[in-house]
Amino acid sequence: MYPVIAVLVQFLVAFYSIIDHSDIAALDLFIAKYRDCEIDSLSQFAKGLIKDYDAVKNSLIYKNVSNGATEARNGITKMQHRDCRGRARLELLQAYILLRQDRRAT
Numbered sequence: 001m002y003p004v005i006a007v008l009v010q011f012l013v014a015f016y017s018i019i020d021h022s023d024i025a026a027l028d029l030f031i032a033k034y035r036d037c038e039i040d041s042l043s044q045f046a047k048g049l050i051k052d053y054d055a056v057k058n059s060l061i062y063k064n065v066s067n068g069a070t071e072a073r074n075g076i077t078k079m080q081h082r083d084c085r086g087r088a089r090l091e092l093l094q095a096y097i098l099l100r101q102d103r104r105a106t
Contacts, residue, residue: 004039011042022060076100 011034018026027049034046049056080096 007037007039007042018060022063024057024060027056027060 014026014030014033017023018030031046031049031053034042035050037043037046077097080093080100
């Protein structure tokens with residue numbers, strides 16, 4: 001009844017297979033197939049993969065490498081920044097960071 005559903009299912013199955021098997025050759029075929037797809041969202045996704053091709057390829061090659069620690073620190077800093085907004089600004093943010101580091105040292 002809705003042919004677009006079949007295309008979406010194929011798209012998702014193919015992409016999840018690439019991720020599960022870390023198959024760079026399949027990634028290249030996937031991009032070539034969906035780059036000029038009639039469904040605009042799918043072609044935009046494929047074109048986005050082209051723009052970030054090196055990052056996508058490296059994420060498939062180096063699955064065990066994570067930037068989780070960096071993202072955690074960024075999240076903590078953003079949370080502290082939100083807590084300080086409208087008050088003492090930079091001085092209070094620095095105090096929060098120093099206080100948190102002092103707590104970890106003990």
